[in-house]
Each structure stands twice: as structure tokens, then as C-alpha cells.
Amino acid sequence: TEQKLLKAETLNVVGELAAGVAHEIRNPLTSLKGFVQLIQNQTDDFNQYLSIILSEVDRIEHIIKEFLVLSKSNSQNFELTCIKAIIKDTVDLLNTQAIMKNIEILTEFEDGIPLLFCDSMQLKQVFINFIKNAIEASSIGNKVDVTIKMCPDSEYVQIKICDYGCGMEESVLKKIGKPFFTTKDEGTGLGLMVSNNIIKHHNGKLDVQSEKGIGTKFIISLPINQQN
Ligand code: ADP
Ligand code: MG
Numbered sequence: 001t002e003q004k005l006l007k008a009e010t011l012n013v014v015g016e017l018a019a020g021v022a023h024e025i026r027n028p029l030t031s032l033k034g035f036v037q038l039i040q041n042q043t044d045d046f047n048q049y050l051s052i053i054l055s056e057v058d059r060i061e062h063i064i065k066e067f068l069v070l071s072k073s074n075s076q077n078f079e080l081t082c083i084k085a086i087i088k089d090t091v092d093l094l095n096t097q098a099i100m101k102n103i104e105i106l107t108e109f110e111d112g113i114p115l116l117f118c119d120s121m122q123l124k125q126v127f128i129n130f131i132k133n134a135i136e137a138s139s140i141g142n143k144v145d146v147t148i149k150m151c152p153d154s155e156y157v158q159i160k161i162c163d164y165g166c167g168m169e170e171s172v173l174k175k176i177g178k179p180f181f182t183t184k185d186e187g188t189g190l191g192l193m194v195s196n197n198i199i200k201h202h203n204g205k206l207d208v209q210s211e212k213g214i215g216t217k218f219i220i221s222l223p224i225n226q227q228n
Helices: 002-042 047-074 083-100 120-137 191-201
Strands: 079-081 104-109 116-118 143-150 156-163 205-211 215-223
Touching (some): 002 047, 079 083, 079 120, 083 104, 083 120, 083 156, 120 143, 120 156, 120 191, 120 215, 191 205
Antiparallel strands (some): 079 116, 143 156, 156 215, 205 215
């Protein structure tokens, strides 16, 4: 346990450092952008290059923003929490995005799920990441299934996020969760890495099953008797 605590501490410190750096990068970026726009307004020369600079700066800003949002979930606040409520919140939050693709997020919660000793803000971040990924992988009109049930051994609560979207081939599956690995134009490749860290903080497990063209299932298992 001591080693686990140490690991959690290290992750926290690294997260805080990274968030600090991300914050510091933001200000010079804003000034960079301002001056490029200023030059653009003064002259028509190099317009094409200046546009490229602006869009690259936008891209850095996007990554930093997502990074800061993710690292906010770093302060730990463990308490007994209803996991159903967290998932309901998350689904409500993402429904607008789902509706735009005509996607229905269906939830199925088993009765008698116990309260879990966990950090609700961190876990919400995890569920947002997985359900967002599921929506992004889906085609118009697909559905996304989110279920909560007890493991047969009764030691874990199992949360499944199942989509019927693009799926992943072996080569992609091997790389997911590595920092900055993404197959999306607007992706950051940070979601799964951060989610994985949070699940580890909770002594949980993460499994994935995916088939190209068929869909993907992420299974998060969180321990019931957890007193950190
Ligand atoms: P991002 O969403 O910014 O790309 P993530 O860490 O959340 O970063 O995901 C990394 C990559 O894993 C994605 O770019 C995608 O290739 C793959 N992936 C994650 N979830 C799914 C899913 N449900 N279906 C298909 N591919 C997925
Ligand atoms: Mg993502």
C-alpha cells in the first residue's frame, strides 16, 4: 500500500507540474496570436504563412485547454459516492452532443449497487472521456450503451461503455492510452491516459474489447471495499 500511495503522490505531483507548465504556456501563446493578427491587419504579404501560424497556435491552445481541464481532476477528494448519480450527470451533460448525431445513450443500472469510496469529480472526468469517445466513434443514428452491474465475485462494480461505431484494429489498440496518441483531427490523445491514471488511483481495472467496423466496449471495474 505504501508503494501505491507513493505512486499516487508521484502522479499528483507530475500532474500539478504539468498543469503549471500548461498554464505558463498560455500567456505567451496569447501574445503570439495577438501580434500575428496585428501583422495580418497591417499587410497582405505572407498572408498564407500567417494563417498557418495562427491555425497552429490555435491547435496548441486547444491541447493546452484540454490538458488544463483534465489536470483539474488532480486534487483528491475521496468520499462515499453513488456511482449511478455520477453517470446520470455525465449522460445529461453529453446528451446535447449525442443528439446532434442522432445518437441515443441508453443506460441500464442494476439494483443494489453499493456506494463507492471514490473521487466523484475524477470519476466524472473518466466517464466523460469514455462516453465522448464512444459518441465520436459512432455513426449517425447509432446507440451507446452504458451499464452498471456487480461483478459475479461481488468485489467490483463494473461500468461498461459500449458503442457500435468504427472500432479499432490491433495496431491502434496497442497504442491507445499513450500520451498524445490520437487518430482524430481535433483529438489530443490525452483522454485515455488521464482516465487510466484515475482508475489506477481508485485501485480499479480497465479492459477493452474492440473490433474494427463492429464497435468497442470499455469495461471499468471499481473495487467496493476500498478505504484508501
Ligand atoms: P482523443 O479522443 O483526443 O483522440 P483519447 O485518449 O480519448 O484521445 O483516445 C485515443 C484514441 O483511441 C482515439 O483517437 C481513437 O483512435 C481511439 N479510441 C478511443 N475510444 C474509442 C472508441 N470508443 N472507438 C474507437 N476508437 C477509440
Ligand atoms: Mg477522447
